[in-house]
Amino acid sequence: MAELTTIARPYAKAAFRFAQDAGVTAQWENMLALAAAVSEQPAMRAWLQQPQLTASDKAQALLEVCGSDALDEPARNFITQLAEYGRLALLPAILELFHELLAAQDAFVDAEIVSADVLEEAEVERLVSSLKQRLGRDVRVTTRVDASLIGGVLVRAGDTVIDGSVRGRLARLAEQLNS
Template sequence: MAELTTIARPYAKAAFLFARDNSALAEWEKMLGVAAAVAEDPAMRAWLQQPQLSAGQRAEAFADVCGDALDEGGRNFVAQLAEHGRLPLLPAVFELFHALVAAEQAVVDVELISAHALEEAEVERLVASLKQRLGREVRTTSKVDERLIGGVLIRAGDTVIDGSVRGRLARLAEQLNS
C-alpha cells in the first residue's frame, strides 16, 4: 500500500496544482472520483491488463467509459497515466488528491460511527468540539454499527477517538488483566 501511495503521490500533486491554478478543484475532484470508480471496476481492471493493447487504446477506452465526466484536461491526465502504465493507481491518486484539497481548504473529513442514528443536536455538539480540537472545519459522515453497544467512535484521518461502550469495556478488561 505504501508503495502505491508513493507512486501515486506525484500524479495527485500534479493534478492538484493544475486544478488549483485553474480554479477547478471541485471539478477535478469529481473527475478523479469517477475515474477512480472506473479503475476499481473488476471488468475494467481485467480489460486494462490485456498485453496487446497500446497505451493509446487503454487511454481512449478508459476515457470513453468515463464519458462526459472527464473534460479535456481529465482526458489528458488519463492519457499520461496510461502512457506510464499507471491507470490502476487512480483510486490512490483520488484519495491523495482529496487529502490535498482538504488540507488546502483547512477541512477534515470525520466519520462518526455510533450504535444508533445520531440526532442532529448530537452531531452539532461533536462537530463543534472537533473543530476546536482539530483547528479545522469538519465534514462528517455518519454510520451505524450496533456492535458498539453505545457511544461513538470518531475517525478523523489517522486520529481515532473511541468513546464507544465496546471500546471502554475492552480497555477495562485490559486493565483488569494487567
C-alpha cells in the same frame, strides 16, 4: 502501498497544481473520484491488465465508461497520459493524495462518526463543533451506524480516534482486568 503512493505523488501534485491554477479543484476531485471508481471495478481492472492492449486502447476504454460529459478535456488528457506511462492503476492513490492536498489547502479534515443508533442532527452538530474546536480546522463529517458498538460513538478524524463506545469501554476494562 507506500511504493504506489510514492509513484502516485507527482501525478497527484501535477493534477492538483493544474486544478488549483484553473480554480477547479472540487471538479477535479470529482472527476478523479469517478475515474478511480471505474478503474477499481473488477471487470475494468481485468480489461486494463491485458498486455496485448495499447495504452490508447486502455485510455479509450476507461474514458468511454466514465462518459463523455463526465470528464473535461484536461482530465481526459490526464487519463491518457497515465495510460501512456502504464499508471492507470494509480488512480485510487492519486485521488487520495489529491484529496489530502485539497484538505491541506482548505484547512479541513474528514471525520467519520460511527454510532450504535442513528444520531439526531443536533447530536452530530455538537460533535462537529467539538471536533472543530479540538482540531482547529473545519470538519467534513460522514455518519454511519454499527450496532456492534452497543452504545456511544466512535469518531475517526485523520489520525485522531476517539472511542466513546460501550464496546471500546468493555475492551479497555477487559484489558485492565487481564493485566
